[in-house]
Amino acid sequence: MRFPTLSAVLLLVCVAAFLGLRTAGGHASNTSRGFEAPVPMDLPGYLRPATDPAFGTGIVRISKPGPLGNGVVCGPKYCSHRYSSAQAWNADQTLLLLDNGCNGMCFLDGHTYAALFWRKRAGECEWHPRNAELMICVHDRAVSTWAPRTNHEDVLFTSPDYHDLQFGPSKGNPSRDGSRIAVRAVRKDGADVVFAYDLSQRQKFPDIELSQVPGKASSCTISPLGKYILCFQDLVDGTEQRAIFTVDGALHQRWTDHHRPGHGDLTVDADGSEVYVGISKSSPDKFQVIKRRLSDGKVTVLTAYGEAEHASTRAIARGDWVFLSYGGDPREVSANPGWAPYAREVIALRIDGSGAIRRIVQTRNPPSDYWSETHASPSPDGSQVIWSSNWGVPGGPVYEFVARLDWSERQNPKEVVANDQP
Template sequence: MRLPALSAALLLVCVAAFVGLRTAGGQASDTSAGFVAPVAMDLPDYLRPATDPAFGTSIVRISKPGPLGNGVVCGPKYCSHRYSSAQAWNADQTLLLLDNGCNGMCFLDGHTYEALFWRKRGGECEWHPRNAELMICVQDRAVSTWAPRTNHEDVLFTSADYHDLQFGPSKGNPSRDGSRIAVRAVRKDGADVVFAYDLNQRQKFPDIDLSQVPGKTSSCTISPLGTSILCSPNLIDGTEQRVIFAVDGTLLQRWTDHHRPGHGDITLDEDGSEVFVGISKSGPDRYHIIKRRLSDGKVTSLTAFGEAEHASTRALNRPGWAFLSYGGDPDEILANPTWAPYAREIVALRLDGSGAVRRIGQTRNVPFDYWSETHASPSPDGSQVIWSSNWGVPGGPVYEFVTRLDWSEQHNPKEVVANGQP
């Protein structure tokens, strides 16, 4: 049963009760770990910094329908970064990429968010995690590096033995050092395969025939250390499974439970092991945020039941944190105090199992379609988080926002532990 809509007076009472220390100028708030009611806020003007009244964080709206300058044009419905697990900023954060709903690959200044230039190109490209000038691209029969500023491309691999090469597709990332990727391809005999490729050594690893596991694979990615390949989902009778191969083709793990986890990202745990962090859709931790170790499948629940939609670990230089996009109905969350107390909110969650969080901002994003999902993704150092919102208008324009965070010792507020921890 859902509660009636909260009145304006009740909103103010809830905010006063739950917001503890309000921090200034763009750091995440040290709030109570409980539910924080939605706080009304006018749509920020384009490129004019504003303050989230719930948490005191600095927000900048970085998109609007129509021309942004220098040939960059946003579509009328949405104009956004690619996905939560895709890195939106380059390695030194001087460039920020919007490529959904824009008139090509649209590059903004990574700090002022002014439009700089755009490029038309096919295939799939992801930022190199170490070289700020380069993207790693996969298209047709080739793997290459590409410099968006100069439009210069170096082809590293091409072969007549493969076609329809893909970087994932859509959910592929390079290893943390940028040396290896996983490439999906169709071999000339028609087999659907994946193989690891080392960009530095220009070395192709053995083909892994994906027909050896049941179901149809939708995407594959290399692990952070570049030693294994995670493929998902393998859809079998409605169950989205996961398989993990060593780069030599050895089958290491097969996770047969449904979506455990999904909508997530891979990172390194505090002990150096590789883990997949995301939302579980199976028992015993259904709709918890979990981490699952790639080496042996061990699962650790990190939150209580909640309405999280996506997890990102793209803050490569701030290990130990996942950035979570929460949807949900605030009235429903308030009515269930044992749930994770976040509704239409972005939080950063420590991965050490403590349940400690930093609350980043309220999205004011109401459910409508895929393109209006929040898909929060942090910059490499975690100082900025990009996210999408229709700002309370179902079917209205979807805008892009950046929230700035201060992680310094002086301004870093005490971490808080959420209610309802497992």
């Protein structure tokens, strides 16, 4: 009979205690409407359960510089999930991926956060939203599905007519059912194109030549229902515009105002409309969180002016909520009562325009560089949120944290309607 080691026993005890800390996304989220001053807190130990003193949310630090076990090694400066609009967990939340600053694609247990294994591979991969064993990958000349646990890969599409295939890059996601993606490519005649690809039918849709709209496309992604392709266009004057195509290749919408919105994510509204939710950098809603409908460009303002930096709708089971990472200086935010009252904080906001929020955690994350940005991203069911923080030391190590939320009615009184509505 093999007895568990002391370290294994301690880990199980910590995990059990942490699971007992799950809250409604912070008890204060149901009572506090205004600015909440930063509450000091020591850096939690690695894999040690802790509670955010501002909102009562259970959190755990899931990274540290150096070895984590099973060959997984975090770099000295940062070790984090990829981005706010990228899903960090697989479909059943048994695996969690860290791939910034790790020694490859580093896979953790999706609930205990213990390091399991790592893989080296080229190209870009995103979790399949329904098949927990698979990622969808794009590299060089191929589109494939890949099983990280077994390292098995099935190539679905390849063609000598295209090279430099990309999944986005960086901001690409599959459709909500995992059937379609948008693929950037260079055609053999040198044209920069994007096309929709149906993985289940193994069907390529028509090429869309990106030169037909001004600027240079930085990234493209399929919409949640697989109807549209949204592309981000960078113009020489610094303006960042949006072009929306149907999967059959027709230019459907052009949003020529700068970054309206940006740093966002796609979801499906209550009425079935596909919307892009993010932060506007143009009038009349500059630095407000907005949603914009892909079908006709209609804008709905969701918050007052504020310091929101990134938006994520990766909790696809809760598509009516967006998870927002707020930066800013708490002193400046507190001195401006007309602003959205959040500084260095992660919140969830209902996108129906009601202003209903759940305050999740204070990040204690002063600005430093890109890798230290919070980039909060929820799990598919919204029960967990991953986020990054330098924990009050600009230029210091950036750690990864997970906060856990309980959405049950028993735990959640009616969510608060914030006083920051426009």
